[in-house]
Amino acid sequence: MSGPLFPAQEIGSLAKPRWQLLGQRGEPLDLAADEEFRIWNERLGFADVTSPEVRALLEGRSRELGAAGVRDLGALFALRYFERAGLARVYDGEARRIEMYEYPIRQMRGFRFYGHVRSFDNKYYRKAACVDEVGLEHPYHTEEFDFVKSHAQAIPKLPITGPYTLADWSYNEHYLGRQAGWKGRDARRRAQREFVVEIARKAVRPTLQALIERGCRVIQVDEPAAGTHPDEADLVAEGFNAATEGLDATFSMHVCFSDYASLLPALLEAKRVDQWAWEFANRDSEGRDGYEVLKLFREYGDTRQVGLGVVDVHRDEVESPELVADRIRRAAKILGDPSRIWVNPDCGLRTRRLEVAWQKLGSVVEGARLARADFERAG
Amino acid sequence: MTIHTSLTGPFPRSEPLVAATRDLDRGRTSAEAVEARFVEAEREVVALERRLGLDAVTGGYLRWADLFRPFAEGWRGFTVGPVTRWFETNTFYRQPILHAPPERVAPVVRAALPPSSVVEPSRAKVVLPGPFTFAGLLDNRSGETREALTHRFGRLLAEEVRDLHAAGYTTIQFQEPLLVVAPPTGPLAEAAVAAYKSIGAAADGARTMVWTYFGDGAAVEPLLHRLAVGGIGVDLAETEVDRVHAPPDHRALGLGCLDPRTTLSEDPAEVARVVREIVHRVHPREVWLGPGGPLDLLPAEPAARKLHVLPAAKQLLDGPGAAG
Secondary structure, three states, X not given: OOOOOOOEXXXXXXXXXXXXXXXXXXXXXXXXXHHHHHHHHHHHOOOOOXXXXXXXXXXXXXXXXXXXXHHHHHHHHHXXXXXXXXXXXXXXXXXXXXOOOHHHHHOEEEEEEEEEEEXXXXXXXXXXXXXXXXXXXXXXXXXXXXXXXXXXXXXEOEEEEOHHHHHHOOEEOHHHHOOOOOOOHHHHHHHHHHHHHHHHHHHHHHHHHHHHHOOOOEEEEEOHHHHOOHHHHHHHHHHHHHHHOOOOOEEEEEEOOOOHHHHOOHHHHOOOEEEEEEOOHHXXXXXXXXXXXXXXXXXXXXOOEEEEEEEOXXXXXXXXXXXXXXXXXXXXXXXXXXXXXXXXXXXXXHHOOHHHHHHHHHHHHHHHHHHHHHHHHHO | OEEEEOOOOOOOOOHHHHHHHHHHHOOOOOHHHHHHHHHHXXXXXXXHHHHOOOOOEOHHHOOOOOOOHHHHHHOEEXXXXXXXXXXXXXXEEEEEEEXXXXXXXXXXXXXXXXXXXXXXXXXXXXXXXXXXXXXXXOEEOOOOOHHHHXXXXXXXXXXXXHHHHHOOXXXXXXXXXXXXXXXXXXXXXXXXXXXXXXXXXXXXXXXXXXXXXXXXXXXXXXXXXXXXXXXXXXXXXXXXXXXXXXXXXXXXXXXXXXXXXXXXXXXXXXXXXXXXXXXXXXXXXXXXXXXXXXXXXXXHHHHHHHHOHHHXXXXXXXXXXXXX
């Protein structure tokens, strides 16, 4: 990696501002939303308040702007938020997305939604069944990327849900149905492998190709399901390879809240991963033991970049820059090569209020600066 | 040999019930309206179970927030904790936090079951958490060892069994996925055996069964066969068919032949073939067919479709050239 040590990035979504949520619904902004808009605009300068569109939003006529127009403004807000925070790679904070599964699946062929599944209590989600050969209606996230690219002042990147997660969060009817005989463990695994690779080749890969053709050079593949079935880590890698082999871009794989040791070394077979973006801070204590898992990279001889989670996204308490710097130093010592480290929150800061997220990103950037200064002093 | 069919755990909530409970959380409807919807949905599940000729009915356990909640809220010593992943699924439970040795201050199960006007006790199957799984999946801050806790849960659940039996419930199943996902050894295995000894002593003629899922039942068979219950169920999606054995002493063998991990319906002929193969090999006196795990991992429509496989397979098994 050339350039300064410890560049900063975000690796997940950002909370949508209240003004965006109200505006998308065509509702007038209340006092809190109006104030929120003005405060952040003063900090970030993301909107021209004299433009007819922004005036429509602020004067209670958001319907004139339309949901798409409000989302554009939300995307611009997130872009500037990340840029002003000092991140080296930016995107729109997933301002246009409401989830990471149903939207991609609805751009594909071969799936059917039967109804809701209970997640817990009275919370439900929709999980599609793959009932036919996987296909792609049209590549997705392309317009989102076009917008980011045309407005970004830093290097644009794009997060996309990985093939293993798309398969794992779906019911596999079609490929399991093709297995002869009793559908026991072995048959299920064969069918799952086929399903993952088909999604990768027929849906994710053409989408990645379309994004790359539009100039997308940095792509984060999110595989949150990877940690659910450690014995299928090889399928995560196989799907990733099928989706990315031979494509000209920088790829990272984000896997959060997992027992990483249980995924290795199988996951390391994902050949085109340039960076592993993982969480560490939420399991860290004063001894920096949250970063011990990095030893596995040395153990397995993997020298790729690490997106190092240095702030916890599930707590409001803001980590000090000194703590962040200490975590970076500890990780660099374990890895034996500081140039491999990018720094980021453990996952998306969507779980935190914008003000808290801002402070946490500030600590990430400042902590990186402190650690960088140390290493530069040490020569 | 006799073959019975039944649900083995919760059934998914219907789409109208999903909408009603969501509306309740968002303050768009009243608790009374949702209660009416629950009763209606329970009647629908019972009607389905009856229409399919299942040998025990459940009402679907639609009200249970999770397997442990009635106990975590009704027994002393608990608080209801964080949302926690339910094994390797994308569903969750609120992990009970145990702050002190648990105490049963009053029966909790009967109140959590559908009213007897909806599910007649003598025809009902009651599905409870198994003591081993319960003790193993909670956040234990009580100071008791897991072994002691497993044993204690056996005694507490035995009290519930006595209460249920006195109220006319005669078929009681214990969910024990953890027994096959993380099989115990040594003192912990002995604690599980002791827990079921308490339950067995309380059963007093009631039909009891341990149902395992999400793991290989064959690998733990020696332990499962030591549990003092009337039957042992295994998940055939996880257990190799040719490694299944009948529990000793002519106890019932449960075969989880519907896979709740996929919406793909099983072929009744294939189910019948596999069951026949097992039966011819191990000669159980009594077989219970049911879903391998909780069907509420599916939406309601495919779950109902799958349930139709049970009577169809049973018919094939009962017909000419029947098993056993």
